[in-house]
Amino acid sequence: MLENARQNLIRILQNAHAGELAAGFAYRGHWKSLRESDEKKQIKIIETEEWLHRDNVRKWLTELGAEPRRLREAVFWTIGQSLGVLCFVSGWFLPMYFAGRLESQNILEYEEAAKYANELNMKACEREMLEMSRVEAQHEEFFSRMVAAHRLLPVTKKFFGWS
Ligand SMILES: [Fe+2]
Numbered sequence: 001m002l003e004n005a006r007q008n009l010i011r012i013l014q015n016a017h018a019g020e021l022a023a024g025f026a027y028r029g030h031w032k033s034l035r036e037s038d039e040k041k042q043i044k045i046i047e048t049e050e051w052l053h054r055d056n057v058r059k060w061l062t063e064l065g066a067e068p069r070r071l072r073e074a075v076f077w078t079i080g081q082s083l084g085v086l087c088f089v090s091g092w093f094l095p096m097y098f099a100g101r102l103e104s105q106n107i108l109e110y111e112e113a114a115k116y117a118n119e120l121n122m123k124a125c126e127r128e129m130l131e132m133s134r135v136e137a138q139h140e141e142f143f144s145r146m147v148a149a150h151r152l153l154p155v156t157k158k159f160f161g162w163s
């Protein structure tokens with residue numbers, strides 16, 4: 001049913017809007033904790049891409065006559081700030097691992113959004129959701145490459161399940 005597709009799409013976009021806020025702050029905290037390097041440059045770029053995603057998601061929410069949910073925004077603001085700070089104290093492995101894991105959820109989230117946009121015959125929206133999903137896949141690729149060789153990976157995978 002179309003009304004269901006619309007509600008589902010709005011819900012995913014509201015979640016994504018808050019999620020991108022957390023991601024943006026977490027990446028900002030992370031690159032600030034690094035010394036000058038290619039890795040630092042890469043993560044700065046990723047931060048920029050998350051803010052673009054957030055703007056894009058906001059645009060489609062408006063189009064659908066909906067808005068971000070305040071409470072969720074506040075919760076994810078806090079998560080983002082905490083992850084950002086964590087980067088300064090925990091070393092790089094855990095924040096990178098969680099970043100990669102978050103990204104792998106985002107890929108699916110935007111794919112699902114694209115599916116609902118298709119049902120609603122919102123072609124431009126579908127295209128942009130698939131594009132964001134593709135960018136999230138690149139982010140995931142980057143983070144999994146970063147953690148691949150780390151000695152803590154096998155143990156952490158067992159606990160948190162991301163492969
Ligand atoms: Fe994103």
Ligand SMILES: [Fe+2]
Pocket residue numbers: 023050103106135136139
């Ligand atoms: Fe991302």
